Amino acid sequence: MNSLLLTIDDLRNDSSNPSCLSNRTGWKFGHSNQSSLIILSRSLQSNQTYQFMVEMSNRQNASQHATGYVLVKVEDTRPIMIAIGCVINTLCAPNSEYQFVNPTTQIALFSIPIGNYSRIENIIWNLYSGEINSTANYSQWILFNQIQFENIWFFGRNSSNFTATKQLFLNYPSIQFWKFEVVYSFSSETSVSSLNFIINQSPQNGCCSISPSNGTIATLFTISCSNWSDEDGIKDYSIYSQKSMIAFSSLPSIEVRLPFGDNQVLLVEIRDELNCVTQYNLSSISVQTDSQTMSNLLTSPNNSIVNLLSTGHQNTIGQLLTSVSQEFNRMSTENINRATSNGIPIASISVSSLTNQCQSTNISFNQSALVEFNKDLNSQANTLEYIISLTQNLPIATTSNSIILQSSSLAQLTKSTNHLTRTSISIAADKCYQLTLALHSMSMKMTQEDAQIAAKQLIQCASNVLTAVNSPLQERTIVLDSDALQASGSFDDYEIELESEWLKVDKNTYYQQKIADQVANQMNELVSRLTSTLNIHINVGQQLVINTSEVFMSLESQTMQSLSNKQFIDGLIRFPSITTNQNNSKIFIRVCFHIYLFIRNHYF
Amino acid sequence: MAPYGSNSANTNVSRSISFSVLDSNGTEISLEANETHPIEIFIPRDPNRIIPSMILQNVTSNNSKSHQQLFHFQNINITSILSISVHIEIEPFNTSLAYLFIYKFDQIPQLNQLINRIDGWTVFCPSNFHKYFLDNQQTRNHQSLVFGLRELNLSETFVYCSNHTQINPPITNQRIHFTSNYQSRVYSSGCYYLDTNNQWQDKGLRVGPSTNHDRTHCLSIFI
Numbered sequence: 001m002n003s004l005l006l007t008i009d010d011l012r013n014d015s016s017n018p019s020c021l022s023n024r025t026g027w028k029f030g031h032s033n034q035s036s037l038i039i040l041s042r043s044l045q046s047n048q049t050y051q052f053m054v055e056m057s058n059r060q061n062a063s064q065h066a067t068g069y070v071l072v073k074v075e076d077t078r079p080i081m082i083a084i085g086c087v088i089n090t091l092c093a094p095n096s097e098y099q100f101v102n103p104t105t106q107i108a109l110f111s112i113p114i115g116n117y118s119r120i121e122n123i124i125w126n127l128y129s130g131e132i133n134s135t136a137n138y139s140q141w142i143l144f145n146q147i148q149f150e151n152i153w154f155f156g157r158n159s160s161n162f163t164a165t166k167q168l169f170l171n172y173p174s175i176q177f178w179k180f181e182v183v184y185s186f187s188s189e190t191s192v193s194s195l196n197f198i199i200n201q202s203p204q205n206g207c208c209s210i211s212p213s214n215g216t217i218a219t220l221f222t223i224s225c226s227n228w229s230d231e232d233g234i235k236d237y238s239i240y241s242q243k244s245m246i247a248f249s250s251l252p253s254i255e256v257r258l259p260f261g262d263n264q265v266l267l268v269e270i271r272d273e274l275n276c277v278t279q280y281n282l283s284s285i286s287v288q289t290d291s292q293t294m295s296n297l298l299t300s301p302n303n304s305i306v307n308l309l310s311t312g313h314q315n316t317i318g319q320l321l322t323s324v325s326q327e328f329n330r331m332s333t334e335n336i337n338r339a340t341s342n343g344i345p346i347a348s349i350s351v352s353s354l355t356n357q358c359q360s361t362n363i364s365f366n367q368s369a370l371v372e373f374n375k376d377l378n379s380q381a382n383t384l385e386y387i388i389s390l391t392q393n394l395p396i397a398t399t400s401n402s403i404i405l406q407s408s409s410l411a412q413l414t415k416s417t418n419h420l421t422r423t424s425i426s427i428a429a430d431k432c433y434q435l436t437l438a439l440h441s442m443s444m445k446m447t448q449e450d451a452q453i454a455a456k457q458l459i460q461c462a463s464n465v466l467t468a469v470n471s472p473l474q475e476r477t478i479v480l481d482s483d484a485l486q487a488s489g490s491f492d493d494y495e496i497e498l499e500s501e502w503l504k505v506d507k508n509t510y511y512q513q514k515i516a517d518q519v520a521n522q523m524n525e526l527v528s529r530l531t532s533t534l535n536i537h538i539n540v541g542q543q544l545v546i547n548t549s550e551v552f553m554s555l556e557s558q559t560m561q562s563l564s565n566k567q568f569i570d571g572l573i574r575f576p577s578i579t580t581n582q583n584n585s586k587i588f589i590r591v592c593f594h595i596y597l598f599i600r601n602h603y604f
Numbered sequence: 605m606a607p608y609g610s611n612s613a614n615t616n617v618s619r620s621i622s623f624s625v626l627d628s629n630g631t632e633i634s635l636e637a638n639e640t641h642p643i644e645i646f647i648p649r650d651p652n653r654i655i656p657s658m659i660l661q662n663v664t665s666n667n668s669k670s671h672q673q674l675f676h677f678q679n680i681n682i683t684s685i686l687s688i689s690v691h692i693e694i695e696p697f698n699t700s701l702a703y704l705f706i707y708k709f710d711q712i713p714q715l716n717q718l719i720n721r722i723d724g725w726t727v728f729c730p731s732n733f734h735k736y737f738l739d740n741q742q743t744r745n746h747q748s749l750v751f752g753l754r755e756l757n758l759s760e761t762f763v764y765c766s767n768h769t770q771i772n773p774p775i776t777n778q779r780i781h782f783t784s785n786y787q788s789r790v791y792s793s794g795c796y797y798l799d800t801n802n803q804w805q806d807k808g809l810r811v812g813p814s815t816n817h818d819r820t821h822c823l824s825i826f827i
Contacts, residue, residue: 347652354619356651520802532630563625563635572648573623576641587633588626594619 005053008037020050049073081114082184082193087161087536090445093274098198101178102276103169105447108537110161111182111193122185125162127154130177130196141179155539159586163539169199202278203230203270208237210266214286216293217260217323223268223282225252230272238401240267244322244408244457247315248401257319259326260289275447294327314405317394321387321409328384332416335376342369349373350418351467351476353549354593378481381419385482388413388424391431396438400450403439407457410435414464415550418477422486422515425469429519432461433526440529448537448544455530456546462523463551463594469516472508479508487511527592531555535588552593560585569593618820619648623827635827642823644812645795655817658695658787663780672779674716675706675752680790683747686804687740688792689811690749694734698784702761703728704754704774705736709746716777725773727756729765740794740811754780795822 006012008019008027018024026043030036037052044050050072058064086092087108092099101107113120128141146154155163162180181194206228210221228234238248239256241264247256258264266282308316340346343365391413394406414420414428439446439454471477487508534544534555543556552569561584564577568591623645625633637643663676682690694703706713706725713722728734736751743749756764760774795809812821 345652345654347650347654352650352652517802524802528630531624531626535626535630568623569621572621572646574644574646576637576643578635578637580635586628588628588630590622590624590626592622594622 005055020048044072044074046074046076077189078115079189080117080184080186080191082111082182082191083114084109084111084180084182084193084195086110088444088447091275091447092197093200095198098177098196100200100274101169101197102166102200102202102274102447103173104166104202104277105275105449106163106165106537107180107197108161108163108448108539109180109182109195111184112160113184113186113191118187120184121187122183123158123160124183124185125154125157126181126183127164128179128181129172129175130179132177151541155541159540161539163542175199200272200274200276201231202276203228203234203272204278205229206270206278206280208268208270208280208282210282210285213283214288215258217257217287217289217327218293219257219287220255221258221285223254223256223266225268225270225280228252228270228278230276232273232276235271235273235275236401238269238271240269241322244412245401245405245453246319246322248405249315254315256315257323258285258287259319259323260287260330262286289327294324314394314397314402317390318405318409321391322412324387325384325409325412325415328380328419329412329415331376331380332419335373335380336418339369339373342366344370344373347476349477351471354552355549374478377419377478380416381421381424381480382482384413384416384419385421385424388420388427392427396434398438398442400442400446400454403435403442404450404454404457407432407435407439407454407461411457411460411464414461414468417464417468417471419480420465420468421480421482422469422511423482425465425519426515428461429465429469429522432458432465433522436526436529436533440533443533443536451533451537452544452546455534456548458526458530459546459553460548460550462526465519466523466594467550469512469519473512473516479512483512484508527590531588531590538588540586552591554589554591556589558587558589560587563587563589619650621645621647625827637825637827639825642810642825643827645822645824646814647795647820647822649818649820653817656789658693658789660785660787662785663782664785667781674776674778674780675704675713675754676780676782677712677750677752678788678790680749680751681747682743682749682792684792684794686794686796686806687744688794689740689815690738690743691791691793691815692736692751693789693791694728694736694753694786695732695788696734696784696786699732700730701784702730702756702765703734704756704760705734705751706773707736707738707749707751709743709750710748712750713752715752715773715775717775720775722773727764727770727773730761737813737815739813740806740809753786755782755784791817793820795820795824797824 001012006019013019015024018026021027021039021043022045023043025040027037027039030038052070052072054068056066056068086099087110091102091105091107094100109125111123127144127146129144131140131142146157149168150157153165153168155165162182164180176199178197178199179194180197181192184191184193206225208223208225210223212219212221215221223237223239225237234252236248236250237252237254239246239254241259241261246258246266247254258266263284263286265284268280268282270278270280308320311317336346336350339349346352391406391410396402396406410428410432414424420428435454436458439451439458443451472479472483487510535557538544538555538557540557540559543554545555546553554568560578560580560582563575564579566575567573568589572593573591625635627633635643661676661678666673666676680690682688694705696703704725704727706715706722708714708721708723711721714720715722715725726736738749756774764770764774793811793815794806795811796804796806797809799805808825810823812823814821
């Protein structure tokens with residue numbers, strides 16, 4: 001004005017177009033000494049060029065000035081939106097500007113650019129921890145130093161999917177707010193998007209107890225939980241015994257029957273409505289058994305398994321199956337030990353587990369011990385077949401608890417593989433397959449932990465039935481009487497195929513082979529469904545391992561080039577250097593180590 | 605693992621290993637290596653398998669009999685639908701002796717000053733244990749394997765068990781004379797994979813030299 005420059009805050013400038021900005025409140029100083037200026041959104045007009053000038057005066061000598069300029073051209077662009085979401089969206093419950101995240105599970109995010117975009121040059125995820133100033137309602141975000149935990153807590157930092165494991169939350173329990181930001185660099189522009197999280201609190205301040213402190217496998221124990229509080233409300237309580245689920249309930253008091261074991265420590269998981277879990281160890285208890293309680297459980301009218309199973313109550317059935325099958329597995333181990341101590345070679349009556357150590361036998365063979373072993377084996381196999389047949393009527397509900405409970409039972413019921421008749425094998429294989437389908441159908445809603453617990457039981461079941469169905473074919477275990485009887489009484493395909501040239505096997509082998517083929521196909525499908533269920537939770541560089549005495553399974557995601565010179569299962573598989581034309585493509589690797597080679601053709 | 609010459613009650617004692625590479629859609633991808641740099645897979649056997657004891661070869665008893673044999677022969681039936689490797693183990697009672705080992709597929713090997721009809725040979729220099737291994741690709745399409753053993757005399761031992769490598773086997777027309785007995789054990793091994801029709805196949809798989817009683821060493825050119 002009158003050849004004088006007016007400053008941006010001078011009220012004499014044009015009130016309808018103050019300093020060329022659309023209104024007087026369209027800017028603010030970023031610092032009290034006016035050393036920075038913030039232009040708020042929608043204050044500059046498109047297709048205009050603005051010149052900003054700054055004049056600085058020397059504090060000691062006011063006559064000394066310095067000036068600087070910046071030219072800003074405003075262009076209309078349509079920034080590419082980046083959508084961010086949780087891979088398992090049920091785990092990211094919205095809460096106004098924040099999503100809830102559970103500190104007890106990993107967080108896996110995906111991002112997608114929306115609309116037309118040029119080539120993506122780079123993707124990078126940044127993580128910020130937040131502090132909220134409650135009086136000013138203003139949050140301060142501090143960049144988290146991710147580098148040191150890359151591929152330990154954080155996976156996929158430079159890809160569209162980013163995963164932070166629960167170790168992050170467990171190691172920084174005091175941090176309540178986290179911000180995950182993704183920066184996409186396109187050839188022409190950069191787009192940023194972020195999602196803010198608030199840590200969901202797990203249930204607090206409660207306790208659980210069990211009474212009585214000892215009993216038998218037929219005793220009803222009461223587990224009572226009290227005073228658990230949670231803002232979201234308590235959803236349910238589940239009881240685990242050595243990683244095998246015993247029961248779950250939405251009520252804080254549960255009556256359970258427990259498997260045999262001295263000084264067992266049971267674990268209660270208290271879960272809130274948003275699936276945040278607190279674990280509570282119960283004081284140790286001892287559960288006794290003897291053949292009397294076992295036979296009571298099987299036969300006495302008030303307590304008989306049939307009566308209890310007919311209640312249709314999932315928990316009761318699950319516990320009974322677990323108790324009874326653990327009892328069977330114990331008796332089966334005893335039988336095998338007794339037989340081996342009488343000179344019967346262990347490799348001719350059972351298939352050793354992956355953790356089994358070599359047991360040498362130098363005792364002379366005792367024929368009567370073998371007769372005794374066979375008698376016990378067959379009577380137990382018949383009872384087991386009856387119990388397994390009861391699982392057929394259990395409905396499969398699509399809740400993670402129900403699937404885990406039934407899978408746990410099936411893994412236990414199939415463990416004594418030399419006791420499984422063809423009927424048992426066929427029922428168990430089918431049940432485990434159905435459970436896998438149910439698990440797969442809800443894979444996008446489950447936590448990684450739940451999916452892994454269920455998968456661990458189901459892969460054991462698969463491994464067990466495969467071992468069971470193939471061992472008599474390989475003459476590794478004894479043909480069960482009921483199978484031989486069933487074969488001799490059948491007159492169908494065998495008689496017809498007997499005419500054809502190739503059939504040179506006995507009748508029992510024929511039927512065993514037939515069911516072995518069926519089970520092999522079913523279990524291939526089971527493994528493939530389990531893989532796709534678990535792969536959802538695995539980002540590049542992440543590995544998931546299931547290691548039991550029946551089967552070892554590892555799933556990991558890698559790039560093709562990382563296979564070069566890589567070793568798996570402690571060097572059992574060794575890769576040479578490999579060259580492919582798709583070095584950077586993402587792959588999933590599945591390695592399985594089964595206790596048994598289920599080879600069909602038997603030659604030697 | 606299938607031992608020969610005794611009651612082979614428990615032969616199917618192998619574990620199994622599966623390795624799958626899947627793309628993002630869960631479809632299996634196949635990978636190829638080459639013959640010189642194969643993928644190696646070690647498959648453990650059941651720790652409780654029964655390894656039959658060695659069989660005594662009472663070769664000294666033949667010394668007094670009249671015969672003109674130049675070697676002590678053993679015949680192994682290797683007929684099998686899927687290919688197998690053959691592992692020969694020799695445990696001499698006198699560990700200071702050296703032996704000439706020869707073999708031929710499907711017929712008796714002959715090696716004298718007139719005839720050289722063998723498929724392979726080696727010298728076992730003094731040791732308490734000798735082994736020889738023929739992989740499944742060498743045995744393929746053969747029905748039997750006959751191997752022969754004779755004790756080397758001192759001068760032959762000196763020549764063949766010093767550091768110089770000899771191109772030809774020691775040849776003699778003299779009938780065998782064993783000064784000591786030995787024990788032997790022969791077993792076979794195999795490497796198989798399940799194809800998409802659930803059938804076991806051996807194509808592209810070779811039984812490797814690190815195979816022993818505890819594990820099978822498999823070499824594969826693809827996955």
